[in-house]
Amino acid sequence: MSTQVPEQPEESTESAAETETQIPSKGDARREEKRRRAAERRAQKQAEEAERAAADEDTIELKVFRYDPEVEGKQEPRFDTFHVPFTKGMTVLDALMYARDTYDSSLTFRHSCRQAICGSDAMFVNGSQKLACKTQISELQEPIRVEPLPHAEVTKDLVIEMEHFYEQMHAVEPYFQTNELPDGELEEQRQSRENREKIKMSTRCIWCSACMSSCNIAAGDNEYLGPAAINKAYRFAMDEREGEDIKQKRLEIIEQEHGVWRCQTQFSCTEVCPKDIPLTEHIQELKREAVKNNLKFW
Amino acid sequence: MSQSYNRGLIEDFSRWREFSAGMWAWIFHKFTGWVLVGYLFTHIAVLSTAIPAAGQEAAVLQAGDDVYTQTIVTLEELLLVRILEVGLLAVAVFHILNGTRLLLVDLGIGLESQDKSFYASLILTGAITVASVPTFIAGAF
Ligand code: HEM
Ligand code: SF4
Ligand code: FES
Numbered sequence: 363m364s365t366q367v368p369e370q371p372e373e374s375t376e377s378a379a380e381t382e383t384q385i386p387s388k389g390d391a392r393r394e395e396k397r398r399r400a401a402e403r404r405a406q407k408q409a410e411e412a413e414r415a416a417a418d419e420d421t422i423e424l425k426v427f428r429y430d431p432e433v434e435g436k437q438e439p440r441f442d443t444f445h446v447p448f449t450k451g452m453t454v455l456d457a458l459m460y461a462r463d464t465y466d467s468s469l470t471f472r473h474s475c476r477q478a479i480c481g482s483d484a485m486f487v488n489g490s491q492k493l494a495c496k497t498q499i500s501e502l503q504e505p506i507r508v509e510p511l512p513h514a515e516v517t518k519d520l521v522i523e524m525e526h527f528y529e530q531m532h533a534v535e536p537y538f539q540t541n542e543l544p545d546g547e548l549e550e551q552r553q554s555r556e557n558r559e560k561i562k563m564s565t566r567c568i569w570c571s572a573c574m575s576s577c578n579i580a581a582g583d584n585e586y587l588g589p590a591a592i593n594k595a596y597r598f599a600m601d602e603r604e605g606e607d608i609k610q611k612r613l614e615i616i617e618q619e620h621g622v623w624r625c626q627t628q629f630s631c632t633e634v635c636p637k638d639i640p641l642t643e644h645i646q647e648l649k650r651e652a653v654k655n656n657l658k659f660w
Numbered sequence: 661m662s663q664s665y666n667r668g669l670i671e672d673f674s675r676w677r678e679f680s681a682g683m684w685a686w687i688f689h690k691f692t693g694w695v696l697v698g699y700l701f702t703h704i705a706v707l708s709t710a711i712p713a714a715g716q717e718a719a720v721l722q723a724g725d726d727v728y729t730q731t732i733v734t735l736e737e738l739l740l741v742r743i744l745e746v747g748l749l750a751v752a753v754f755h756i757l758n759g760t761r762l763l764l765v766d767l768g769i770g771l772e773s774q775d776k777s778f779y780a781s782l783i784l785t786g787a788i789t790v791a792s793v794p795t796f797i798a799g800a801f
Contacts, residue, residue, distance in 0.1 A: 578683065627765045629682030629774055642682075643771045650768065 408465055412445060421445045423505035424457055426469065430518045441507070442466070448499060454487055454508065455494035458520075471520035478636055481568030484575070485520050486511055491572035493636040511575040527571040530588050534595040534615055542605035557602045564597040564644055566637040573631035573641055585620040589631035589641040592622055596644040599651070610655075617652045625649070681775035685758055692755040699748055706731070745796050750789040757781035 424444045430436040444461035446452075455473055462469040472482040476495045483494040486509040488502055499506070510516045515523040544551060573589040574580050580588045587595075598604055599612040616622050622645055631641040679687075710731040721729075735741050761777045764770055770777065 578686070626686055627682065627762065627774075628680075628686045630680055633680050633682070640771065642765075642774075643768060646766060646768050646771070649766070 411464055420448045422448050422452075422457060422499055424461060425505050425507045426458070426461065426520070427507075427509040428469075428519055429516055430470075432518075442469075443505070452499045453495050454485075454492065454497045454499060454502070454506065455483055457499055457506070458494060458508065470518045479568060481570035484511055484570040484572040484636070485509065486575075491576045491634040493570060493572065496636050511571065513575050513581045514571070522571075524571060526584070527569075527574055527588070527590070530574070530586075530591040531569065531594060533587060534591045534598075534612075536591075536594045536598070538598065538601070538604065539608050540604045541607055542603070551603050553601070553603055557600075561597050561600050563637075563639050564593050564600070566639055567593055567597075568637060570636060572634045572636060576630040576634045578628055578630065579624050579626055583620060583624060586624045587616070587621055589625075589635075589645065592616060592625075592645050592648060593639055593641050596648055599648065613648075613652055613655050616648050617656075622649050622652060681778045685761070685774075685778040685781075688754060689758050689762065692751045692758075695748075695751045696755060699751075706735075742796050746789060746793060749792050749796070750785055753788050754781060754785040757784055 422445070424446060425441045426444060427439065428436060428442050429439040444457075444465055446457045446460045446464075449456075455476060458469070458471055459473070462471075471485070471494070473495065474480040474482050478493055478496040481493075484491060485494050486492075486507075487494065487497055488507055491511060494508075508520065510520045510522045514526065517523055540551070567590055569590065571590065573593075577586075577589060580586045595612055595616045599609055599616070604612075625642070625645045627642055627646065629642050632639075632643070635641055707728075710728040758778065758781045761774070761781055764777070765774060
């Protein structure tokens, strides 16, 4: 059960070296003995806890992906099974935290807000991209398989490399720009209610990268901007306050070879987005904008 | 050209096991599109090599002894060809129905029911295919 790296060989060589060079003092030996006992007790407690949990009716079984390229003995990817006592309202993130705090402190995953706002805990749960803190255990079939998001490099256990996703997000210049300022120096840049309503859903992205991970096209073409970045471009391109010039610039970015035209309307991104952003709809609308922008018959 | 990550040792982990409706629609549309192209060229090749019929005398044509008629009759006698024809109809019907669905998607119409329209295409394709079986198989045995 425990996935601590086996430390046996290292310890024995160390103690062998110690005996050669110096005879340990009585105090050292006593402390060593104490540490050993404490570790034993801890291991026993963990084992008991695991046994109790496994026997209990109301426990859930988690199968969690484990992998650490930097530690020998964990370089071969594998799945660890954890039995976690179920409590009402428990999310996948809660269960993972329980497993980490109770059984194996080396179990690694990102999380922060625990309320679907920070976007750090998107993972692959039972075969689809989910935000762990927003996914109820009661809605899943057991055993629950938890894996890192597909189509990104795995750093360790459930942690993936996000750099590429962030690069794509930055490529669309995800910040407000305009050269159409209101007359008065201190005047506000007002947005009409209708326009705000139009971009409302697109502003909700939490940069979790679930959509990017679910996309067939992004998987095969690393340069494809991906749903989240295109949605970000939509958020600004559709914002009337940016003005015509900036909109042209934005359309040029999304029209490039690896932009909106890569999308094959498979709807997988829309399906997995934890913030229910209609990504495909936004991508399709940008495609039409791009066409209208380039084709002029009148 | 495009390139993608190779995750090395863990490349095969966390691959999709669950395809959603839109993904199936995409795979099927590609597949049926290319089957139709394949059929189109086979069709042209087979029939154009049977064209010498055009030079035949009227009597031969009347008797149905010309190459063109012979080719068609021989093909239609094969049970395999009859079955393939049913398959071709299924492929074409699905491609047309899902193609219409894709055109609507491109226009941004009914995006919320994209999965339902895919299932509807499948069911309709199935129904039309089944209904066509008597016509295609008639007299094959
Ligand atoms: C009424 C008849 C048809 C309709 C409505 C139709 C519709 C479509 C549409 C909308 C697409 C683009 C899919 C996308 O957005 O990615 C497409 C792709 C395609 N169609 Fe058709 N089509 C029809 C007939 C045919 C026929 C007769 C052939 C072959 C001779 C054909 C071969 C293809 C191929 C090869 C593709 C590209 C598949 C790919 O993405 O690799 N289609 N069709
Ligand atoms: S669009 Fe949705 S799935 Fe994609 S990164 Fe933003 S919140 Fe996550
Ligand atoms: S922990 Fe912040 S989104 Fe899940």
